[in-house]
Amino acid sequence: MIWFKIISKFIKAFRSGESPGKIAAGFSFGFLIGLMPFWTLQGVVLFILLILLNINLAAGTVAILLASLFAYLLDPIFLDIGFFILNLPALQGLWESLYNMYLGPLTRFYNTFVMGSLLGGLVLVFPVFWGMKKLVIVYREKLEERIKKWKIVQVLKGSKLVQLYEKIRDFGGE
């Protein structure tokens, strides 16, 4: 049920609830979190920021889910990137210093997947932010009306499952 609620909130925000920037920022934070293994210093810090900052939490939660799937598909590429970067002779001094810092090991930067997904995330986060912002604006201006007319949307709207969910939601004071 919580997932219904999150998706519903996300769709609501998409349609009118939140500014495109906040939605895109929430989605971008979620994207970064979802792409990397969670139990790292940067993963936890990003999660705390997602909760504390005034950005869209539902978009972030959906992004975590989507990015996890994305990470699974891109795993071999991330491993290659991570291995390459960690073995780059020019950066050995940097990695060695980081490895010997108190907090360095907590970031698990020395893991090929963590490093690869972090770099992949940092590279992709800006296009994701920009793309998401654009998508919200375009959706609100052009796509929403068209999508509403889609048969599948109408069928889904009329389905008992969605009606049941709406009843429960309204019962809960939403």
Place this chain on the structure above:
Amino acid sequence: MRKKGIIILIVIIAIVAVIAYFARDRYFERGLEKGLQAIVGAKVEVDNFHFSLLKMECSWDRIQIANKNDPWRNLLETGNASFDLEARPLFWRRVIIKEMILEDVRNGTKRETDGSLPKKAQPPVESEEPGMVEKAKIALEKQLGEVPIFDLSGLSKKLKIDSLVDVNNLAAVQAYDSLKVTTDSTFDYWKSQLDVKTYTTRVNELEKRIKSLQLEKIDDIKDITALASLVKKLDDIRKETNALKKDVTEKHDALTQTFNDLQNQLKAAQTSLQDDIKRAQALAKLKDLDVKDVSMLLFGSTVVQRTEQLLDYVALGRKYLPTVKRMKGHKKEKPPRLKGQDIHFPFHYRYPRFLLRHAKLSAATAAGDTSRAYFIEGTLDGLTNQPSVYGKPTRFKIDLMKVSANKYQILGSLDHTTDQERDSLWLKADNFGLGKVSLKKSKYFPQAVSAKKGNISLTGFFIGDKIDLKLKLDASPVTFAYENEAADRISKIVREVLSGLTQLKLNAKLTGEASDYKLSLNSNVDNVLANQVTQTLEKNLREAQQQVENYVRTEVDKKRKEVEAIINENRQKVYAEIDKTKQKVQQLTDEVDKQKNQLEEKKKELEDKAKKKILNIFKKPGS
């Protein structure tokens, strides 16, 4: 900033903190139990583990480690223990204990529950190259097995040599068998090469050709040209005859060389005979009684048993304190999805994954029975699973004592900081009660030795696969115990000699490296006993040895004669044939030479006549 977010975060932190506070001890307890269970292969139970995050201190009330081989007893049980953890290394997940005090350590205590672990399917173990300890054990067992049985009763009886010595295993017999095969194939070859028929045909053909020249009508030839043609034809035949002669001579020489080679091989086969005799005597356990064998016979199995126990401890240290593995650069691995591969960089701190800087322990070995128990007190420094990272050897000092007995002192250093293990061990005990020590079962020797007091010192150095172990034992007054009454002369001599001894001095030395380990033992018993026994046994031993020697000589001679007969028989046949051929060819050569001379004379005669005729033509009439 989202206010609701701050509340959510505070709630999450609070929940985590509460769970961590209440569950941390159990969490660490389970972790410790699991880790130790994986090492010992039996159940490990930790009671009341407590971890204080603020003080960085741990403690427990009791640890029970079950004995894998006897699950209803504990291999080790400790009482209360507390220790401080160093905080900084925890950032790198390294557990470093400053000091630990282990009290009331006991072993062999009864358990209330079964201490065995549920059986898991074991992954197939890759066969590893045996280590230093395994190799040394194999060498020790082999050496112990090579000691003569010392059943002297057999010497007076007639030995069943044919059942003891397998003739086919004797090197000389094998050499003669091989030579027989060589001889057969050599003669087969020569038979094919010396086809007399071929030579006879060639000789007959040449004879025919000589006949066809009709040299008996030589006087009828008046024409010098016809004669020159005849000379040329005879020259051709002569060339072929000489070629045939050369061929036969070469074959004859090669055959002579072959026979010489076979004779040399016959001599060479005979050189293995002395070794065969020694080997056969060893098989019949008729090795001369060596002085060192006496110590080996008497104390060998006991010393080997104790040495193997000691080597097991060395192996244990080597298993859990691994040496440095050389870094070979980072090789790309294929880890499971979303897991990745850890790339490690040079670490600037000497923090191994686990390190116990200093431990003090007090213990007792036999639970409940203080008269039998050993009380142990000691210190342990630098126990780590990564000695190369810590950079210092693990050192221990243990004092063992029994009620109303003197103490043993054991010092050890396990230096695994480089890629080669450097372990050393010292053990010293003065005036300790030796008690009764069982010896190897033997018809003539005692079953046990006992001494009231003894001094023992042991030094052992184990560097890589090199062992240098020395043991000195000095015990007095000693008494030997026998299982049966002395039934024969030898037993009586042994008892008489040993009864005169009041002190036992034993030196044992185990040295060597790779697979070549040698245990040598000597004691004050050796010379006295060996001389007495050897004198008595001398005659019987020599007779038995002679019996074996004769048997081996006879069997080898049989084979030698067999091969010699084949060689001689074939030699006669082959030489007869080749000599006959050689003779025929010689006759033919002589005949050709004779004819050639006649033709030359005739030719000269005709030439002279022709010269005269020509001169007469050109002579002036009347001159």
